[in-house]
Amino acid sequence: MQTFDFDLFVIGGGSGGVRAARMSAQRGARVALAEFAAMGGTCVNVGCIPKKLYSYAAHYGDSFEESHGFGWVGEKPVFDWDLLKANRAREIARLNGIYVQLLDTAGVKIIKGWARLLDEHTVEVDDKKFTAKYILISTGGTATVPAVPGREHVVTSDHMFDLKPFPKRLLVVGGGYIASEFASIFNGLGSEVTQVHRRDMLLTGFDDDVRRFIAAEMSKTGIKLQLGAEVAAIKKTDSGLQVELKGGTSLEVDTVLYATGRVANANGIGLETVGVALNAAGAVQVNDQYQTSVPSIYALGDVTARLQLTPVATGEAMVVVDQLFGPAAGKKPRNMSYEFVPTAVFTHPNIGTVGYSEADARKKFGKVTVFRADFKALKHTLSGSTERTLMKLLVEDATDRVVGLHMVGPDAGEVVQGFAVAMKAGATKAVFDSTIGIHPTVAEEFVTMRDPVKD
Numbered sequence: 506m507q508t509f510d511f512d513l514f515v516i517g518g519g520s521g522g523v524r525a526a527r528m529s530a531q532r533g534a535r536v537a538l539a540e541f542a543a544m545g546g547t548c549v550n551v552g553c554i555p556k557k558l559y560s561y562a563a564h565y566g567d568s569f570e571e572s573h574g575f576g577w578v579g580e581k582p583v584f585d586w587d588l589l590k591a592n593r594a595r596e597i598a599r600l601n602g603i604y605v606q607l608l609d610t611a612g613v614k615i616i617k618g619w620a621r622l623l624d625e626h627t628v629e630v631d632d633k634k635f636t637a638k639y640i641l642i643s644t645g646g647t648a649t650v651p652a653v654p655g656r657e658h659v660v661t662s663d664h665m666f667d668l669k670p671f672p673k674r675l676l677v678v679g680g681g682y683i684a685s686e687f688a689s690i691f692n693g694l695g696s697e698v699t700q701v702h703r704r705d706m707l708l709t710g711f712d713d714d715v716r717r718f719i720a721a722e723m724s725k726t727g728i729k730l731q732l733g734a735e736v737a738a739i740k741k742t743d744s745g746l747q748v749e750l751k752g753g754t755s756l757e758v759d760t761v762l763y764a765t766g767r768v769a770n771a772n773g774i775g776l777e778t779v780g781v782a783l784n785a786a787g788a789v790q791v792n793d794q795y796q797t798s799v800p801s802i803y804a805l806g807d808v809t810a811r812l813q814l815t816p817v818a819t820g821e822a823m824v825v826v827d828q829l830f831g832p833a834a835g836k837k838p839r840n841m842s843y844e845f846v847p848t849a850v851f852t853h854p855n856i857g858t859v860g861y862s863e864a865d866a867r868k869k870f871g872k873v874t875v876f877r878a879d880f881k882a883l884k885h886t887l888s889g890s891t892e893r894t895l896m897k898l899l900v901e902d903a904t905d906r907v908v909g910l911h912m913v914g915p916d917a918g919e920v921v922q923g924f925a926v927a928m929k930a931g932a933t934k935a936v937f938d939s940t941i942g943i944h945p946t947v948a949e950e951f952v953t954m955r956d957p958v959k960d
């Protein structure tokens with residue numbers, strides 16, 4: 506029988522790879538993990554975590570102003586960008602250390618360097634060869650910038666956390682998660698922000714009411730939204746970057762952020778050598794068990810470009826671990842469903858959503874009843890803010906099941922997470938109606954919506 510150095514060799518130390526490595530080792534497998542950069546991947550280093558920290562920072566700008574209505578008087582404090590960057594860097598370094606410690610404690614061998622597949626059971630890292638019964642590709646993804654003239658002058662989300670100096674004028678290109686979040690964050694921190702998006706609504710795929718509502722709210726916060734617009738060229742000048750838009754208008758900014766999507770990190774790791782099949786988008790193709798076209802090689806997370814969300818990658822990792830090394834004692838093997846995956850966009854205000862958009866719900870379920878509320882939250886009766894909140898429920902007529910729940914408003918992600926459990930459990934509108942609200946909260950609106958929107 507063939508013997509291997511390891512039972513599992515993980516390539517890539519992001520959220521999915523680390524989870525798979527750690528849990529496999531805890532089930533008794535001999536595991537190695539190769540990573541060439543800081544441990545934690547996109548989420549920890551240049552994604553979710555620093556983004557959320559900066560989003561908190563950005564909210565303070567409004568909070569100081571709103572506090573006057575609640576009796577707090579005095580000068581607004583001054584924002585120190587370098588201090589925020591230093592504090593973020595310290596926290597991220599701490600998290601990098603925790604990831605390493607978690608792997609060490611679990612008994613995972615960490616191999617620093619760039620890993621490349623040599624055959625279906627062999628990986629090479631800096632001229633050293635390792636064999637493994639199974640190999641897991643969890644190399645993540647990278648921001649992509651289209652071939653616009655002057656693209657060498659633009660930055661991607663990777664660079665936004667350490668910009669020097671702070672951009673007084675920022676142009677954000679794109680209308681997805683990353684573009685909309687960074688537009689809100691830098692606007693909140695004090696930049697003059699313009700967001701240019703090629704479609705007439707932000708956030709393709711989200712519910713249309715949410716898309717319209719967030720655009721109005723973001724505009725109210727001061728972001729200049731240019732919808733149905735595209736960049737023609739970017740030129741460097743003595744005073745900044747001159748951006749020409751198709752149609753002839755132009756603007757000058759200090760920084761141009763392109764947030765126009767991400768591609769799988771599937772190059773340079775020997776996938777072609779071994780014959781791992783990629784899909785049309787260049788992502789690793791996997792079956793329902795995350796097995797690639799080579800049976801001993803698995804892949805998960807952003808490199809497979811399904812749902813590019815950290816909790817999805819960690820969920821996929823648990824499925825792979827259960828399958829390769831058995832479920833935890835007394836538990837059934839996990840499976841992964843991509844239906845009712847909750848998600849939040851940390852725009853200001855936040856978006857939280859779970860289930861289907863109205864358009865998708867009508868396509869899938871036929872007759873659907875819509876409940877919608879649009880109101881000014883209690884807090885803003887004194888804060889002076891004109892911010893409004895949107896809440897929306899979609900109910901399948903045939904079963905009374907709530908199949909879509911959407912919110913634009915403060916802490917929408919926190920609110921929607923709890924409702925996501927109910928929706929996974931198949932909660933009907935009758936169950937929502939019989940749930941007692943918590944008063945006074947914004948979230949109680951989801952259990953007190955009585956009158957449907959007329960068709």
Ligand code: NDP
Nearest residue numbers: 651679680681682683684709764765766767813849850851
């Ligand atoms: P998205 O796919 O969400 O958005 C890309 C945006 O760029 C879209 O608006 C798209 O327009 C636009 N675009 C694409 N190509 C071009 C082009 N050539 N010229 C102009 N515009 C273009 O990608 P992101 O980069 O924002 O984020 C990647 C993924 O990361 C997200 O899908 C999400 O899964 C994840 N993420 C999750 C977060 C969270 O959970 N809070 C936060 C950040 C990222 P169009 O709509 O026309 O396609």
